[in-house]
Amino acid sequence: MMQQGATAVVARPEPATTAARGATTPRAARRPPRLGWRQRLEVLVFVAPALTLMGVFILWPVVSAVRMSFYRWKGFGPMDDFVGWQNYSQVLSDDVFTGAVAHNFVIVGLSILVQLPIGLGLAFLLNRRIRARGLLRTIIFVPYVVAEVIAGVIWFQLLQPGYGVVDTLVGAVGLTPPEQGFLGTPDITLYTVFGVLTWKYLGLAVLLFLAGLQGIPDELYEASQLDGASWWRTQRYVALPLLGPTIRTWAFLSMIGSIQLFDLVWVLTGGGPANATTTMATYLINQGTARGNYGIAGAASVVLFLVALVMAVLYQVFVLRRDTQEQR
Amino acid sequence: MSADTQVADVRAEQASPRRARPFGAGGPLVYLIAAAVVVVTVGPVVYGALGGFRSNEQLARDPAGLPDPWVFDNYRAVFTNADFWGYALNSGVVALITTLLTVACGVMAAYPLARYQFRFREPLFMVFVLGLLFPLAVAIIPLFILITRDLQLGNSWWGVALPQAAFALPMTVVILRPFLMALPRELEEAALIDGASRVGVFWRIVLPLSVPGMVTVGVLAFVASWNSYLLPLLLLRDEMRTLPLGVADYSTEHSADTAGVLAFTTIAMIPALVLFLALQGRIVNGLQGAVKG
Numbered sequence: 001m002m003q004q005g006a007t008a009v010v011a012r013p014e015p016a017t018t019a020a021r022g023a024t025t026p027r028a029a030r031r032p033p034r035l036g037w038r039q040r041l042e043v044l045v046f047v048a049p050a051l052t053l054m055g056v057f058i059l060w061p062v063v064s065a066v067r068m069s070f071y072r073w074k075g076f077g078p079m080d081d082f083v084g085w086q087n088y089s090q091v092l093s094d095d096v097f098t099g100a101v102a103h104n105f106v107i108v109g110l111s112i113l114v115q116l117p118i119g120l121g122l123a124f125l126l127n128r129r130i131r132a133r134g135l136l137r138t139i140i141f142v143p144y145v146v147a148e149v150i151a152g153v154i155w156f157q158l159l160q161p162g163y164g165v166v167d168t169l170v171g172a173v174g175l176t177p178p179e180q181g182f183l184g185t186p187d188i189t190l191y192t193v194f195g196v197l198t199w200k201y202l203g204l205a206v207l208l209f210l211a212g213l214q215g216i217p218d219e220l221y222e223a224s225q226l227d228g229a230s231w232w233r234t235q236r237y238v239a240l241p242l243l244g245p246t247i248r249t250w251a252f253l254s255m256i257g258s259i260q261l262f263d264l265v266w267v268l269t270g271g272g273p274a275n276a277t278t279t280m281a282t283y284l285i286n287q288g289t290a291r292g293n294y295g296i297a298g299a300a301s302v303v304l305f306l307v308a309l310v311m312a313v314l315y316q317v318f319v320l321r322r323d324t325q326e327q328r
Numbered sequence: 329m330s331a332d333t334q335v336a337d338v339r340a341e342q343a344s345p346r347r348a349r350p351f352g353a354g355g356p357l358v359y360l361i362a363a364a365v366v367v368v369t370v371g372p373v374v375y376g377a378l379g380g381f382r383s384n385e386q387l388a389r390d391p392a393g394l395p396d397p398w399v400f401d402n403y404r405a406v407f408t409n410a411d412f413w414g415y416a417l418n419s420g421v422v423a424l425i426t427t428l429l430t431v432a433c434g435v436m437a438a439y440p441l442a443r444y445q446f447r448f449r450e451p452l453f454m455v456f457v458l459g460l461l462f463p464l465a466v467a468i469i470p471l472f473i474l475i476t477r478d479l480q481l482g483n484s485w486w487g488v489a490l491p492q493a494a495f496a497l498p499m500t501v502v503i504l505r506p507f508l509m510a511l512p513r514e515l516e517e518a519a520l521i522d523g524a525s526r527v528g529v530f531w532r533i534v535l536p537l538s539v540p541g542m543v544t545v546g547v548l549a550f551v552a553s554w555n556s557y558l559l560p561l562l563l564l565r566d567e568m569r570t571l572p573l574g575v576a577d578y579s580t581e582h583s584a585d586t587a588g589v590l591a592f593t594t595i596a597m598i599p600a601l602v603l604f605l606a607l608q609g610r611i612v613n614g615l616q617g618a619v620k621g
Contacts (some may be wrong), residue, residue: 007414039444039446039492039526040446042440042526042527043440043444043446045527046437046440047438047440049432049433049436049437049458050433050434050436050501051437052436053429053490053494053497054495055492056474056494057467057471057490057495058467058491058495061467061469062470065466065467068396068469068470075473091392101566109602122365125362126362128358130359130362135364136362136365138605138608139366139369140365141604141608142352142365142369142370142373142605143372143373144549145601145604145605146597146600146601147600148555148557149576150555150593150596150597151372152576153521153575153576153579153589154372154373154593157376157586158372158375164391168391169392192581198374199369200370212486215361256547257458259463260464260465262465262557262558263557266561267576280465281465283435283467284469285469285558285562286472286477288469288472289469289562297469298469301465301466301468302466304463304465304466305462305463306526308461309461310609312353312461
């Protein structure tokens, strides 16, 4: 849509500007020039509001969390009881926290292992020329728009032990639902939470994959079809490789989201039963607000940030780098 | 979205009539899978909406049944509940402030990153990309202290909106920069040659042209704020609570009144749903731009 608008404007003849552009572009491409003081001021004025907001409300709190993590502090009075690495050793030796880290990683791994194949399959399916395709695409995106809290409250009702819809359906096909319910049995609760997460976020994966598929030129499909390849082989050997960058970007977003998981868990289980579904975020909120252990919460925040950072850097170096190199 | 898709379909069909039938058409199996996906996807939402039209007694008797008879009391109770309107007002105002702040600061920051040529441009852009890596949860406890004690904004609209805008900005800039780069340069260059200042060009040419991009990031920011839970949970109490808090609290306080909870929940999700579906095409474009850029 916007590209059509763009071409319409470009089509207007502007000899003077094309000449001016021809003169500046090659130099600009080689080495960005230093700006005059006036232009520097302009850049500053444009960027200042955004950087100020991010500095005050993102950077400063994160720095404070790091500082807080080295003190024993209950949230009032001066922060002067410096304890060095003690909060960290306490957090890292707390079974609840290490369990929370494990839960986060289980969700990261399961998301990729389960949501990627399902998401790809659905995207291929919805990319076929079937009836009501637009409607299907819209419907599959609905859960993504629903707030995590609302999804949590609805699923909490669906998953009520005994009389809930899920238990009723499981019973109807002849299986026995767990006695304590899907949210009350420690061994399976994490997987139940993952199931609800998949329901909520699969739409985003499908949407992104579909967007990637639409960028693949029809000629490739036609060539493959003329060569006698089946639909599935075409998806596997033509569409899938070309979808690589999109998949890698989705996986990155999914990982970052899984590491920060909070809302849905808080509403569905509150981290229970018996800490079976704690995440790093629920742990630090619990320590910070319910127990007033601000130092512990700070240390947990820093660990959460480091885990996210290391994961992002590794992913960038080993996976996403390929995309930027391929482009050159 | 559907308009775009249809246009694409028509074009594809004109270009390649051969492809139209056998390749990638829908067989019975395809429709069966599609139907199953639809049921699983919208089932819970429909269950919530229909459950609101049933009585608790009906829900207890047959959890998966249809309303029989239809009961309107639950929805009526929500609409006549003063607390509900208070929550909705708070959600609306917070989301509006967040959206305006995000879009205004975002488009301003994206402009020099898209158009000026200077040495620190890419490092500056990296600052925004790195901002994506700072989860709200990491900053939440100090943020709580900063807002309630240092800024005295606890339990207020601005106290929630300001940090939400800050956390929405990285994504906004990442989406808007490629969008602004794709705008035709010719108009701006012509205006510059005619003696307009950069700021004037931004105000009179770039802003009007970037309305579609700003709508995209605006809707994303609005829906994110409307749905947000963690920050309001820590900052807002009593009559300042937003809808997600209201829904969560209502469902724990009235856990016996399942039908009432479902009606409350259903109404709370409608605004975000309508907004998102109405502007779906724009949002899809924006997300695509971010993924590719």
